[in-house]
Amino acid sequence: MSSRLRIGFRLYLITDRRVVKDGDLIAACAAALSATPPGSVALQLREKDLPASELYELALQLREICSRAGAPLIVNDRVDVAIAAKADGVHLPFDSIGVSMARKLLGPDRLIGVSSHSPPDVAGAAREGADFAVFGPIFDPLSKTAARSAWGASGLKAACGAGDIAVFALGGITPERAHELFASAEATARPAGVASIGAIFGADSPALATAAMLAALK
Numbered sequence: 001m002s003s004r005l006r007i008g009f010r011l012y013l014i015t016d017r018r019v020v021k022d023g024d025l026i027a028a029c030a031a032a033l034s035a036t037p038p039g040s041v042a043l044q045l046r047e048k049d050l051p052a053s054e055l056y057e058l059a060l061q062l063r064e065i066c067s068r069a070g071a072p073l074i075v076n077d078r079v080d081v082a083i084a085a086k087a088d089g090v091h092l093p094f095d096s097i098g099v100s101m102a103r104k105l106l107g108p109d110r111l112i113g114v115s116s117h118s119p120p121d122v123a124g125a126a127r128e129g130a131d132f133a134v135f136g137p138i139f140d141p142l143s144k145t146a147a148r149s150a151w152g153a154s155g156l157k158a159a160c161g162a163g164d165i166a167v168f169a170l171g172g173i174t175p176e177r178a179h180e181l182f183a184s185a186e187a188t189a190r191p192a193g194v195a196s197i198g199a200i201f202g203a204d205s206p207a208l209a210t211a212a213m214l215a216a217l218k
Helices: 025-032 052-069 079-084 099-106 119-128 152-160 175-184 206-216
Strands: 011-014 041-045 073-076 089-092 111-116 132-135 166-169 193-196
Touching: 011 206, 025 041, 025 052, 025 206, 041 052, 052 073, 052 079, 073 079, 079 089, 079 099, 089 099, 099 111, 099 119, 111 119, 119 132, 119 152, 132 152, 152 166, 152 175, 175 206
Parallel strands: 011 041, 011 193, 041 073, 073 089, 089 111, 111 132, 132 166, 166 193
Antiparallel strands: none
């Protein structure tokens, strides 16, 4: 099966407890997923500075929330935590273990996403058997200082055409920009969706922000 066909969600939420207005990440995740159609959103647990025990406890809480919402739970980098918490997959940073090793540990059914910063990165992820790639930054990030030059819509188009893999646009994505990216993209080079950190978890209302982003992707 093509990896594009395994991916049903359009919005890929990436956690960052430091941008949550009241600091309650669990509540923010529950709010963001509270009114989403089942399968339309996935949640990546990405709290890289937490020790394994705390990350595992957080993953268990999010596992319950995601199960109720019908949202896949993806754990960043930590394959062991993903397996222990019965997550739906892992997301591999650029310098993490390879896709083939992750697949051996996870089995065929769990999802594997990768971070990519160029169209050749996307092509490589597709060859290695990843299910999806997060590509960016498309615009300067909303939640942190830009570490790389933004690719813009033309770079996103090149990434989407680089391999048979679902691509999610990351970096400075607002509902208005998401709508423009999808409306202007050719069917053969359209992203599978967008990834978001600050636009959702830094919002006054993660629930309303999520709804607005999903509406922009229709």
